[in-house]
Amino acid sequence: MxxxxxxxxxxxxxxxxxxxxxxxxxxxxxxxxxxxxxxxxxxxxxxxxxxxxxxxxxxxxxxxxxxxxxxxxxxxxxxxxxxxxxxxxxxxxxxxxxxxxxxxxxxxxxxxxxxIAPVGGGPIGVDDxxxxxxxxxxxxxxxxxxxxxxxxxxxxxxxxxxxxxxxxxxxxxLADYLPALLPGLHFSLSDRASSSNMKIDTLAFLGCLLTHHNPQVFHAHVDTLLPPIITAVGDSFYKITSEALLVLQQLVKIRPKRNLLRLGGQDQECSFRFEPYVKDIFECTLTKLKASDIDQEVKERAITCMGYILCHLGDSLQAELAVCLPIFLDRLRNEITRLTTVKALTKVAG
CATH class of the missing domain: 1.25.10.10 (Leucine-rich Repeat Variant)
Known part of the structure; x- marks a missing residue:
């Protein structure tokens, strides 16, 4: 022994x-x-x-x-x-x-x-x-x-x-630790040796990260976050594309409404501008929205994601509405994609 x-x-x-x-x-x-x-x-x-x-x-x-x-x-x-x-x-x-x-x-x-569940979201005490x-x-x-x-x-x-x-x-x-974490996440998405499951897990974590933090936390990091997500949307494996569209849907929400942030109970001017990123986000999603020979999950995620894009970034995409609306109309005619499209249009109208 x-x-x-x-x-x-x-x-x-x-x-x-x-x-x-x-x-x-x-x-x-x-x-x-x-x-x-x-x-x-x-x-x-x-x-x-x-x-x-x-x-x-x-x-x-x-x-x-x-x-x-x-x-x-x-x-x-x-x-x-x-x-x-x-x-x-x-x-x-x-x-x-x-x-x-x-x-x-x-x-x-x-x-x-x-x-922690019974405590709720109140102030953190010493014994909490x-x-x-x-x-x-x-x-x-x-x-x-x-x-x-x-x-x-x-x-x-x-x-x-x-x-x-x-x-x-x-x-x-993790609000204060994004500069330390993002290089590792970028590595997993861009490394050629990363498996499909690795990329999917990384995208899922990015979605969790976006969901569990205030939007303004990410304003300084869009340049790092966005490129690998857009690349993932164009991936040949449908599961990676589907997860990336879900993350992109969360990412567009970080744009402040009317360039105002709610701080201390008051609206304050926000210096962050999302406009430089709108074109790339729209075009990569439009490519998947137009495609008819793609997986059903990707098709529905593309419809939903475009709904969020037009809802949050529509003031920068007035000319592009003429391109999107006929596609939405076509998806409404399809029984399989009808409900998803109705929800997306409701989001845009709201």
């Missing part, structure tokens, strides 16, 4: 015990052991050929995930002790271990959600569970910057799953 197999088997036993028996005793020996092994690097003890210590670290991560999932009453202690240890291990060199560490942190965020999460956002983003740009697809997908869970738990949490 190898030097790493005994602690690994012990940790696997601990994991099974917590999942099956739901231990409620405050015995922290297993928790401490899991943390110790997870944070410990054994690179000096093994050569690259016989290093099996990653199995110990992976078992430790799974053990911690099992503890987190079953010991709800220890949430505060998890954020104090476990969270920093997990974040410190985002630099793990073995992809399988890193993915399990990210998954353990996702479990921590999920265990926090039931405690949201304060525990908010205190971790900075270290989390800094630790995820490098993994978001790694070649390993599973790692990047794990990072996006974690950030999505964070936003669902604490909307607006």
């Amino acid at each position: 190898g030097p790493s197999s005994v602690p690994r088997q012990c940790l696997e036993g601990l994991e099974g015990g917590w999942e099956l028996k739901q231990l409620f005793l405050r015995n922290q020996l297993g928790l401490a052991k899991g943390l110790f092994l997870l944070c410990r690097e054994s690179e000096d003890e093994y050569s690259d050929d016989d290093d099996m210590s990653w199995k110990v670290r992976r078992a430790a991560a799974k053990c911690l995930e099992a503890v987190i999932a079953t010991r709800h009453e220890m949430l505060t202690e998890f954020y104090r002790v476990v969270s920093p240890a997990l974040i410190a291990r985002f630099k793990e060199r073995e992809e399988n271990v890193k993915v399990d560490i990210l998954q353990a942190y996702v479990a921590l965020l999920r265990q926090t959600r039931p405690l 569970p949201r304060a525990l999460v908010a205190a971790q956002v900075g270290p989390l983003v800094r630790a995820l910057q490098r993994p978001l740009r790694e070649r390993a697809l599973k790692t990047r997908q794990g990072c996006l799953a974690l950030l999505t869970e964070l936003l669902q738990l604490l909307p607006g949490a």
Whole structure:
């Protein structure tokens, strides 16, 4: 039996015990052991050929995930002790271990959600569970910057799953960290080695990002956000195109109405101008709107997206209405696309 197999088997036993028996005793020996092994690097003890210590670290991560999932009453202690240890291990060199560490942190965020739901959207107090999460956002983003740009697809997908869970738990949490995150997102969309699923997951996260933040947060970043989204709309794979149209639909909403922002209960002049981006957004969507030989999902998303474009950017597209309306009329004649078109026209009229 190898030097790493005994602690690994012990940790696997601990994991099974917590999942099956739901231990409620405050015995922290297993928790401490899991943390110790997870944070410990054994690179000096093994050569690259016989290093099996990653199995110990992976078992430790799974053990911690099992503890987190079953010991709800220890949430505060998890954020104090476990969270920093997990974040410190985002630099793990073995992809399988890193993915399990990210998954353990996702479990921590999920265990926090039931405690936040009754609180609502009021101010965050000292004892509010949201304060525990908010205190971790900075270290989390800094630790995820490098993994978001790694070649390993599973790692990047794990990072996006974690950030999505964070936003669902604490909307607006990433407002101050967009400059740190956007390069990694741009990399996943533009990297030729990225799989279709990777691009779809990245676009889905961008949609989540746009949905869970105030529009003005993105004004300074449209130059970075828009080009890869437009490229994705023109992708040959229909699922990527469909997801990109959904994101574009969210993006056009960030344009302030009448160039005014609501700040402190008052309307204030906004210096941000969306006009330079209108043409590219309209043309890439129009290409999909015109196409008749495309997937039904893409066809409906293109109709809906154009409805949002005309609703939010219509004052800059007066001449283009003559191009769009005949296409909408044609879609109204088709029973399959009729309802989607009616909803889009209702949006434009409203």
